[in-house]
Amino acid sequence: MPVSCPPLIRHFPSVTGAGCAPAAFSISGAGVPSIRCPVIKNMVLLSLKNCIWLSCVLRTPKACFWSTASGGLIIQSVSNDVYQNLAVEDWIHDNMDLEKQQVLFLWRNSPAVVIGRHQNPWQECNLRLLRQKNIKLARRRSGGGTVYHDLGNINLTFFTTRKKYERMENLKLIVKALKALRPQLDVHVTDRYDILLDGQYKISGTAAKLGRTSAYHHCTLLCNADKFVLSSVLKSPYRGLKSNATPSVPASVKNLFEEDPSLTSEILLDAIAKEYAVQHQIDHHITLINPADETLLPGISNKTKELQTWDWVYGKTPKFSVSTCLNMAYKGSVLDVKVNMDVKHGRIEVCNIDLPEQWLPPGLYSELVRSLTGSKFCPNETTTLAATLLRVCPQDDELHSRWSLLCENMIRLM
Amino acid sequence: LNIITTIKENHLTVCIHRVRSCGSIRFIKSKYVCVFDKSALKFSHQQLFLMHSNFSFKLSDIGEGITEVTVKEWYVKEGDSVSQFDSICEVQSDKASVTITSRYDGIIRKLHYNIDDIAFVGKPLVDIEIDASKGVASEEDVVETPPMSHEEHTHQEIKGHKTLATPAVRRLAMENNIKLSEIVGTGKDNRILKEDILNYLAKQTGAILPPSPKAEIVPPLRKTEAAPAAPKDKARKIPVPVSRPITFSGKDRTEPVTGFQKAMVKTMSAALKIPHFGYFDEVDLTQLVRLREELKPLAEMRGVKLSFMPFFIKAASLGLLQYPILNSSLDENCQNVTYKASHNIGVAMDTEQGLIVPNVKNVQVCSVFDIAVELNRLQSLGSAGQLGTSDLTGGTFTLSNIGTIGGTYAKPVILPPEVAIGALGKIQALPRFNGKGEVFKAQIMNVSWSADHRIIDGATMARFSNLWKSYLENPASMLLDLK
Numbered sequence A: 001m002p003v004s005c006p007p008l009i010r011h012f013p014s015v016t017g018a019g020c021a022p023a024a025f026s027i028s029g030a031g032v033p034s035i036r037c038p039v040i041k042n043m044v045l046l047s048l049k050n051c052i053w054l055s056c057v058l059r060t061p062k063a064c065f066w067s068t069a070s071g072g073l074i075i076q077s078v079s080n081d082v083y084q085n086l087a088v089e090d091w092i093h094d095n096m097d098l099e100k101q102q103v104l105f106l107w108r109n110s111p112a113v114v115i116g117r118h119q120n121p122w123q124e125c126n127l128r129l130l131r132q133k134n135i136k137l138a139r140r141r142s143g144g145g146t147v148y149h150d151l152g153n154i155n156l157t158f159f160t161t162r163k164k165y166e167r168m169e170n171l172k173l174i175v176k177a178l179k180a181l182r183p184q185l186d187v188h189v190t191d192r193y194d195i196l197l198d199g200q201y202k203i204s205g206t207a208a209k210l211g212r213t214s215a216y217h218h219c220t221l222l223c224n225a226d227k228f229v230l231s232s233v234l235k236s237p238y239r240g241l242k243s244n245a246t247p248s249v250p251a252s253v254k255n256l257f258e259e260d261p262s263l264t265s266e267i268l269l270d271a272i273a274k275e276y277a278v279q280h281q282i283d284h285h286i287t288l289i290n291p292a293d294e295t296l297l298p299g300i301s302n303k304t305k306e307l308q309t310w311d312w313v314y315g316k317t318p319k320f321s322v323s324t325c326l327n328m329a330y331k332g333s334v335l336d337v338k339v340n341m342d343v344k345h346g347r348i349e350v351c352n353i354d355l356p357e358q359w360l361p362p363g364l365y366s367e368l369v370r371s372l373t374g375s376k377f378c379p380n381e382t383t384t385l386a387a388t389l390l391r392v393c394p395q396d397d398e399l400h401s402r403w404s405l406l407c408e409n410m411i412r413l414m
Numbered sequence B: 001l002n003i004i005t006t007i008k009e010n011h012l013t014v015c016i017h018r019v020r021s022c023g024s025i026r027f028i029k030s031k032y033v034c035v036f037d038k039s040a041l042k043f044s045h046q047q048l049f050l051m052h053s054n055f056s057f058k059l060s061d062i063g064e065g066i067t068e069v070t071v072k073e074w075y076v077k078e079g080d081s082v083s084q085f086d087s088i089c090e091v092q093s094d095k096a097s098v099t100i101t102s103r104y105d106g107i108i109r110k111l112h113y114n115i116d117d118i119a120f121v122g123k124p125l126v127d128i129e130i131d132a133s134k135g136v137a138s139e140e141d142v143v144e145t146p147p148m149s150h151e152e153h154t155h156q157e158i159k160g161h162k163t164l165a166t167p168a169v170r171r172l173a174m175e176n177n178i179k180l181s182e183i184v185g186t187g188k189d190n191r192i193l194k195e196d197i198l199n200y201l202a203k204q205t206g207a208i209l210p211p212s213p214k215a216e217i218v219p220p221l222r223k224t225e226a227a228p229a230a231p232k233d234k235a236r237k238i239p240v241p242v243s244r245p246i247t248f249s250g251k252d253r254t255e256p257v258t259g260f261q262k263a264m265v266k267t268m269s270a271a272l273k274i275p276h277f278g279y280f281d282e283v284d285l286t287q288l289v290r291l292r293e294e295l296k297p298l299a300e301m302r303g304v305k306l307s308f309m310p311f312f313i314k315a316a317s318l319g320l321l322q323y324p325i326l327n328s329s330l331d332e333n334c335q336n337v338t339y340k341a342s343h344n345i346g347v348a349m350d351t352e353q354g355l356i357v358p359n360v361k362n363v364q365v366c367s368v369f370d371i372a373v374e375l376n377r378l379q380s381l382g383s384a385g386q387l388g389t390s391d392l393t394g395g396t397f398t399l400s401n402i403g404t405i406g407g408t409y410a411k412p413v414i415l416p417p418e419v420a421i422g423a424l425g426k427i428q429a430l431p432r433f434n435g436k437g438e439v440f441k442a443q444i445m446n447v448s449w450s451a452d453h454r455i456i457d458g459a460t461m462a463r464f465s466n467l468w469k470s471y472l473e474n475p476a477s478m479l480l481d482l483k
Helices: A038-050 A062-066 A082-095 A127-133 A167-181 A227-233 A265-280 A300-308 A362-372 A379-391 A397-412 B009-021 B038-048 B167-175 B194-205 B219-233 B259-271 B286-301 B309-322 B368-384 B458-473 B476-481
Strands: A009-011 A072-077 A102-107 A112-115 A136-139 A147-149 A153-161 A187-189 A195-197 A201-204 A206-210 A214-222 A241-243 A285-289 A320-330 A333-344 A347-354 B052-058 B068-074 B087-093 B096-101 B106-111 B118-120 B124-131 B276-284 B328-330 B337-339 B345-347 B397-400 B420-424 B428-433 B439-452
Touching: A072 A082, A072 A265, A082 A102, A082 A112, A082 A136, A082 A153, A082 A214, A082 A300, A082 B167, A102 A265, A127 A136, A127 A227, A147 A153, A147 A227, A153 A167, A153 A265, A167 A187, A167 A195, A167 A206, A167 A214, A167 A265, A265 A285, A320 A397, A333 A397, A347 A362, A362 A379, A362 A397, A362 B259, A379 A397, A379 B259, B087 B124, B167 B194, B276 B458, B286 B439, B286 B458, B309 B345, B309 B368, B309 B397, B309 B458, B309 B476, B439 B458, B458 B476
Parallel strands: A009 A285, A072 A102, A072 A285, A112 A136, A206 B096, B345 B397, B397 B420
Antiparallel strands: A102 A153, A112 A147, A153 A214, A187 A195, A195 A201, A201 A214, A206 A214, A241 A320, A320 A333, A333 A347, B052 B124, B068 B087, B068 B118, B087 B096, B106 B124, B276 B439, B328 B337, B420 B439, B428 B439
16 A cells, blocks of 8 residues: 655746745655654644645756656646636647647636637526626536536646547546545446446536547546535526537536545645556656746737637627516516527627517617628627617606616616 | 858759759758759749749648638738748638738739638648749748747848848747838948837837837948048037938828727717816815825725725715705706706726716715725726616716826816716925914815806806815814715
């Protein structure tokens, strides 16, 4: 059982910055024989076990970072910003030569919902709730379904050349690492590239991106994510949406933490990194990288910016249509108003609102439809349009209240 | 004459032979073509005799035994010209998104699938018409050398132009979906440099980039050019600019007016119907600046950021109590004037999307602190793009603090259905004379009012402005009239 592990060292590749006194731990089975008192021995062992997350910062020259001659490289992001981390994936995919070395990228994000390349955010999640709770929405470049990220979820990206793209192998590596850590865990890989716990709970989902010469396969792993928020944000309240966007397949999920409370994200990350190092015959070295470092990753800030643009996150939604009925309560009665809209590139192409005749002055109604056509399918844009149009119509309280009612209901569709 | 040097010996002789007989045909010297076996060579022989041919570019193997994929997005359409390695389309298969890139330079002649169709591996995906005299890339997957080497260049024949560009530059162009043939190179031998691509992009997006070093006269270049004529130039001290024809490769870009812009068009067109008059003045804010410094920490303790705007807004409201016609609205036919009871003072805000004007409701019953709290709320909602309809409607009077960006005097446009608006310039430290005739340092801000001349006259505006000004120049006087 005592396996002599090489010392676990994480280091920053950047040249600047104050140096820190190295504080390397060495964890090996034969590490603590000299402590006699069993209580203290256990405490020390436990604290050693828990001190796997090290903050050893060594300065290494920049050149060494990229020109490692070994067959693999393990890197971890210091940022929890989903856009920055996705940008790192893009950067590696576009700029690194994966012929000589493959890369494993470890990252975690603060609360965010990540949709697949060809998905429809309105269909996949509760955008209203996301805005309220300040949860970010990102669209990744790989395919697949929608996932919720928070710090209790770890993301793993396996970068290889296009020829060496092999998802099953990567997932089997993860399962092997988990089983080595906790042999009693019942985890296995399905043929849909999911990892199931106890045969029924999904703990990992997969997606991949293939380019001309390189490819990557990334997956999530639920350690200790907030399941309550997860289920509420991934439930879309929008009705009447019809599209050919990739749908997500909902699944019951469970955290590894629930199975074994001693498991933390850090422990899992290290176990997987260790297994990767063993399989690729490289040092158990995890290099920390800062996704904001433009000198290390030239062009990364542009990639980060692009991932945050409305045109990418919402505008890349495949064409879809909205066909629903607004139930507007007005002066004691309920009006049923049919609404049909076609949305392409996130903008309203066609808009039809079936209002009772003369409920709004015809000029104003056609003005509303004209303004909505071509504008973004976005509550903010519609609110501004509605408020502006109100300025130029007659100052009549009755009219104003009808207008506000209609616009509020339209905005709720977005 | 470029000879392929990476080909094995027995193939090399064949190539030279071909060159002699077909003098006009040029071979590509390409570091990308490393594998070039006999069958491919035979194939290209046939092509040498065809000037143009349509290639059915088949969907290559995705891996993992996948046989079919769904076409999700086309990056090109029929008639577009593509370069080697340009992205053609995006396909999806079982959670994997694949970018298909072109193996050839040419023109897209046919797209075999529509969006959401199932495409099959090994079947034609697109038809590309290529000029076969320029040579054909190997049918097999090309093996690429490491992208990090910047020293090597690639020639490529594109429609008769030689386009020189390093692999890094080609990648940058590919990432931004730029055709290299559309860019004019400013490097040696018309080589396309990274700056050329960045300049092209800047023109497309209207971004302002720092001037490219190439735009200035480069001394080393001058020296080499002037060297042969050195004896003549000895007397000359002013350098002769290198005359190079200035080429501009930007294109006009037309976009529909939508969303925020459309809203602005609507509002401003309606505002045009209002006959505006302007009234300008300057306000000495020396005392107010001092007062705000004292009150800022108090507000911070309560968790609120205190700017000058709450004071300006409250002073305006006090002024409107005396001159209610400035807080009114004229109906469409100019038959009736409605004096609004509430002072809902709008504050112009500049957001990423454009100009929005949320308003603070009922300023007449708010304290300066209440106004500050409400402003904070509106500002954070505004920057998050989450302002509601009630925040954006119902305004009766507007103040625009353009001074935070810059400027002194402005000519603001009234936002219908209101009848007046004020634009506040920046606060500057300027010398002024006090009552004793001494010069002192004053904090001066300029204000520019516009009002609807159909119902408001100059005298009313002037008196309102004087009152507003007096409240701000002597903040203690606000205490007398606070309700």
